[in-house]
Amino acid sequence: MTANKKEQFPYEIERLSDEENKEVTRCFNGGVVWKFIRIGPQKYFFPNIYENFAERIYNLELRKDDIFVASFPKCGTTWLQELVWLINNNLDYDRAKTVILNKRFPFLEIEGVVGTINTESNEIIKNKMEGAKKALIPMTFDDILTMPTTSPRFIKTHLPLSLLPPTLLNNNKMVYITREPRDVVVSFYYHTKLMRIMNDEPDFKTFWKFFKNSEVIWAPFFQHVQEAWVQRNHPNLLFLFYEDLLNDLRGNVQRVAEFFGKSLTNEQLDELCEHLTFDNFKKNKAVNLEDMIKTGVFSKDGAFIRQGKSGSWRDHFDPEMTLEADRWISENLQNTDLRFPNMES
Template sequence: MALTPELRTQAKWKEIAGIPLGAATVDNWNQIQAFRAKPDDLLICTYPKSGTTWIQEIVDMIEQNGDVEKCQRDVIEHRHPFIEWARPPHPDYPGTHYVDQAGLELTEVSNEMPSPRILKTHLSTQLLPPSFWTSNCKFLYVARNAKDCMVSYYHFYRMNQVLPDPGTWDEYFETFISGKVYWGSWFDHVRGWWEIRDRYQILFLFYEDMKRDPKREIQKVMQFMGKNLDEAVLDRIVQETSFERMKENPMTNRSTVPKSLLDQSISPFMRKGTVGDWKNHFTVAQNEKFDEIYRQKMKGTSINFCMEL
């Protein structure tokens, strides 16, 4: 049974360093910060709704040498531990336990994983557990243009029964630009990772480049992972990780998650996967306001986004 609008409005979140996170995550913050990274870890890093599931499936396909059956071994959310995700237990879905209860991705699961481990986070650079910086592991960051990211996150908020109700598009627009969404400000997140990209082993990719030329971007990931796969395998990975294929794949489309957590009758988890959908949501006034805020927040940075293909 889904949460009532009243309960969703009161959905529990707290802040760490001014960044909103789930209450259960904050309650387990010391354990999360104590996470022990390994030198051969690969950490997939994204701001929410920036192609996280897509890059996870690409990485897994590369790691499994293009073996589709091996990538069907479990749902995507169980293949790569989400280092900060913790929420209260849900009776219908045992994967939603707190971090320190009965199984947690951070401890038992990740410790039992064979190396190289592939992990996932939405944390900004300032909140990442310190061991990731000192272990010299690899980071794979995917950035998506802020306008499409905002739209996608809005529809995710609508269908995700664990997150607060986003209200109307106009209300949510203000919430997003003020950074009062889970995992905080898009501007701070993307800028933070962009500015350290040359100081660590970071492969920084753009969602729009992945849409424009998936084969080229997948090749970059393959090389970054130290893999050498032949052309036929590469073509298979491109095909299997297309939006259309992943939308129909129960291992990636979240169809196994109960409706009481993700109500896909409101909006599908994999909704459009396009570039430029923001034009169907932004008013002229909102677009002008956003562009001005973007100029202020991203002033002095060399990052450049494609807004439509």
């Protein structure tokens, strides 16, 4: 293992006022008893239970060959996880199709963002969480710490780099993926509805306001992306855009393979790209979390793997919202050289 010098968590934690918290949570379903916090100078937004894990995650004892996939939510993370896992596991399609991705590639902070479900007062919520545990194994931070010593250990996170161990890029490889921010908002909205966290009150316009104001978990979006963008030339970080994978899957599969020092034949590239095509990916029960729908954790009205395309934001933003988004994007890209592919109004 890579011995980390244990450090005190370096960021201040601000708790939302009762009034702010009431506004943010008014759209939530019963059984969810979140209170929220903001962390550090970027004011990353989390449920208050994350405070119990912040220092532990910051001081996570890394293994020298740990591999991370990171992103803001709904940027193609699951797609990238499958790609990274297969490249580093000799293209073991049999295992990839039979062992759920969350078991092969666990979610680092999952316990710190879903542990606020009140399972005592609501039997329906309790049953849903039991179903979630089966689909999201390992479910706890300790589960990840005690994963078998077989190497490498694959870890997914939606945390920004500043909340992860500060020595991570010294020894460990990370692939970070991001996406057109307006498409992220749309996808995050449908994901939140799928998870049945929100009641029927909030329409997309309401959710857009929460997102723009950085009142969704893991926000603010641009600061999250910018932290990885400034490290894009680091030899242990590969920075990808979701749109580039859509437009040239083969070329970007090759980039990921080269990043990990792997060589793929033309036939292997063809087979891997075929496995990762949207139609095949959506049908793959090891990645599409079908069991979450069967157990009632997810709504029957949606799907975890939803559309696999870009530009759907145009179907959701009215002219007023489009102008707001243009200003929001322009303000946040000011004084940076970060640009998203195919970014236009």
